[in-house]
Amino acid sequence: MKINVMDKLLSANDAWAEENRLLLRKHGITMLNIIGSPGAGKTTLLEQTIALLGKTIKMAVIEGDIATTKDAARIEKMGVAAYQINTGNACHLDAHLVNTALKELINDVNPELIFVENIGNLVCPAEFDIGEDGKIAVLSVTEGDDKVEKYPLLFSEAEILVITKLKLIEHTNFNLAIALAAFKQLNKKGEVITVDSCSGEGFASWIDFVQDCVLVHKIAECFK
């Protein structure tokens, strides 16, 4: 019984995800789904990305949160349109919620690139396809090098792993080699970038990745 209900939910979600993919193709938009723990540095990554790339690429952001509009306010302060979704008690964004946001952003902004900042959570968001071109896994060094193995679904599905808060590594027992080995074990083709949002370290690689993705997307689909 429990499995049937879950199957039905996922199948309804997949239909909406397909709808989102068609909408994105039609309007030539790349959509990246950013997933990580609460406080992994997802919003800060977006703020820095907007600062470095906001004048080159027309962006918009869909912000998923249980409560508050704090993250959307941070994005809008950077001059980029943000659509805030508050899920109340749901631990992930689903494709239907994203569909409503997409339609509004296409109508109002017509962006080339949409970042979806999913609910802060390493479990549920990875289980729901929202029609994105790729999943971006964000992991901060302060969370520990064991998290890749402990939350395998996200890390096996991500197109790229962004390891954040690099300047704090000396104050932790995070072993980069252990995290990278675990990621490679789960994910043969995923890239890894290490960044620090305060010093700007590693951002050149991240910006290259984002730009390549949008460029490639203009010719074919980005990742698939």
Add this chain to the structure above:
Amino acid sequence: MKINVMDKLLSANDAWAEENRLLLRKHGITMLNIIGSPGAGKTTLLEQTIALLGKTIKMAVIEGDIATTKDAARIEKMGVAAYQINTGNACHLDAHLVNTALKELINDVNPELIFVENIGNLVCPAEFDIGEDGKIAVLSVTEGDDKVEKYPLLFSEAEILVITKLKLIEHTNFNLAIALAAFKQLNKKGEVITVDSCSGEGFASWIDFVQDCVLVHKIAECFK
């Protein structure tokens, strides 16, 4: 339809939670449910608690994880019995899973105190009563001071908020006053303790809290 399914799941869960409460009362056991993000420092808090209190109070730990038995291994290395639950893709422990673990631990160890380390997640674990005496919210300073407001259910229900990784605060923009004000807004009676597991700072207060809880429990119920 979705709401009815959720209601049924929660009502079945509540029956098992009540079963757990009866079992705990019968055996004079205090059970504390530890909830926080991945990497908030829950297992490290338990390791330090065992080091400081393991000879005074007979403890056991129920470890909830999506995958791996890493956390149970860390607890057993400290000389305390641990029962590992791997949920696969479920983002929380439910009362039925905990019931199986409880029965085995009572049979094997007969502890006075059981810590449940829930799945690393600020959303789902707070939604499921497992029959615990109290919820312990764990938040690390590296996650940011906005998390209390962004994940209100856990912080409104917790008996105590343990703020961890205090020595890292100088490397972050975490404002303790903001986090405390948000917590007090949501939770009139909850205590707050700040700790650092490397230096041992704040652990005297945490150990007092745990000891008081077990002592009080011998006379009446701990929190209710």
